[in-house]
Amino acid sequence: MQERILEAFVEEVHENGLKFTMDDLAKRLAISKRTLYEHFSSKTLILETLIERTNDDMIRKTEQIIENNELSLLDKIKQSIRVMPLYYKFYDLRILDQMKKYYPEQWKRVHADLNDWSPIRTLIQEGIREGIIVNKNEALIMKLIIESVNLTLDQRFFLDNSVTVEEATYSIVDILLFGLVEK
Secondary structure (H helix, E strand, C coil): CHHHHHHHHHHHHHHHHHHCCHHHHHHHHCCCHHHHHHHCCCHHHHHHHHHHHHHHHHHHHHHHHHHCCCCCHHHHHHHHHCCCCCCHHHCCHHHHHHHHHHCHHHHHHHHHHHHCCHHHHHHHHHHHHCCCCCCCCHHHHHHHHHHHHHHHHCHHHHHHCCCCHHHHHHHHHHHHHHCCCCC
């Protein structure tokens, strides 16, 4: 039931922004408010659970990639950057702007999560040491990766240009790692 509530929360946010009520959410789920409150005591708790599960999911997926000894270092970097969180549809610029305004503490957590990719930084450092990644300013490389992938938060752009977020992420990673010039 909690998964259904989280999914309905994301749907409600996409349709109405963060200003909906628990009553609206209960109606969407076709359950009583009492049943909803048995699982989550507030919208804030639902939001925090969503953020936590998304972050845990990304960490788990990234760790699986990094621990896979069958992958080359470059494949680990590519696949780690391409990790899509379970609730990636929730991470949209419009929603994050509302979160910053109405739920600043939760926004700080999401903002930190979106800008701290220490496992990928470690892989980039290893790639530089092994000569697989160009020996340029590591902070700049990480900024380019993070900012480029965070472009996928502008989901309206992708809808307007008939590109899925997953396709965009794959293209961004390929461009970052292999450039724009045909070989």
